[in-house]
Amino acid sequence: MDSLLRGFIAATARIGLDYRFLLDDYERVPFVHGLGVSLQIIACTIIGSAIGGLALVFALRGCNRGIAGLARGFIEVTRNTPTLVQLYCAFLVLNMLITQWLQVHHIENPFKPFFWVVLVLSLHKAAFHAEALRAGFDALPSQTLEGAASLGFSRAARFWRIELPLALRAALPALVNNMVELVKASAVASAIAVGDITYQSIMIWTQRDNVLALMLLILSFFGVVTWMVTLAGRWLEQRFKVPGYGY
Template sequence: MDALLHGFITATARLGLDYCFLLDDYERVPFVQGLGVSIEIIVSTMTASAVAGLVLLLALRGRNQLVAGLARGFIEVTRNTPTLVQLYCAFLVLNMLITQWLRARSIDNPLKPFFWVVLVLSLHKAAFHAEALRAGFDALPSQTLEGAASLGLSRATRFWRIELPLALRAALPALVNNMVELVKASAVASAIAVGDVTYESIMIWTQRDNVLALMLLILAFFGVLTWLVTLAGRWLERRYRIPGYGY
């Protein structure tokens, strides 16, 4: 492995790329840890945003008009404001207010920057998930819904057993696209000093001035992750394709 690493560094040096930091434990270890933190953020936000998106959908389709109106307002505000601004508002304003309130009671704030990144990204992308699912519900054939109702199934049974599974299949392309966007959006974590791959790269290139080399690594990292998400999404689309639709 050491021989391969030295060979890689030597070969890329001929192209003007400086990857010597990979030989320094002081810099290599944080960088590798940053890769892991980025993956943790992505996995956490994918899971949380999917759950939050379903909750928003339930609120939108519920019978309580007040709850539906609040859900619609949240979606519009979230979709129409930048993710970075939302993150700053949450971390620099809301988190500071929570810290001051807890400090007055001699309690340390347990909410770390990682939490705020996951929370903001999850809620931001949940708004897009809810809209994608809403479109999936709107695409359901009316005959299918009428048939389910004619069988005497309850509203909840129709939703969980018939409408939601079909709507998920119809919304899969949009949902996968949202997940791809989420992978890329995870890079905003560096804005509040979360030690992800972007933040650790910034720390390295401020010392070594090897911005191009590290930017290429970051691009490759996110490129591979988005490619894997896309492959998984295409497999799901083929696996859960509705027979008779789209072909």
């Protein structure tokens, strides 16, 4: 492995790319750790945004108009403001207020930057998931719902066994697109010094001035991850498509 790594560094050096940091444990180890942190952020936010999106849909379609109104207001505010601004507001304002309140009670703030990145990204994409699912519910044929009601399905049974599965199938392309956007948005973690791949790369190129080499690594990393998410989404679309529907 060491000889292959040295060969790669020598070959890329001929075209002006400096990857010598890979031979230095002091820089290589944090960089590899940053890869893992980025993957953790992506995995956690994919799960968190999916749960949040379902919760918002339940609130929007519930019988309580007050809760539905709050959910709609949250979606509109979240969709219409930048993710980076939301992250700064959460970490620099809300987190600071929590820290000050806990210090009065001599308690250490348990919420670290990683938590705020996952929370903000999950809630941000949950709003987009909720809108995609709402479109999926609106696309359901009225005859299908009327047929389920005529067969004696209760409202809950109709929702869980007919409406939600069909709405998910209809919304899958939009949901997958949201997931791809989420993967790319995870790079904002570096804005609050979370040690992801972007942050670790910045720390390296400030010392070595090898911006181009590291930017190519970052682009390759996100390109591979988004490609894998896209492939998984296409597989799900093929796996769960309704036979004869959409042709």
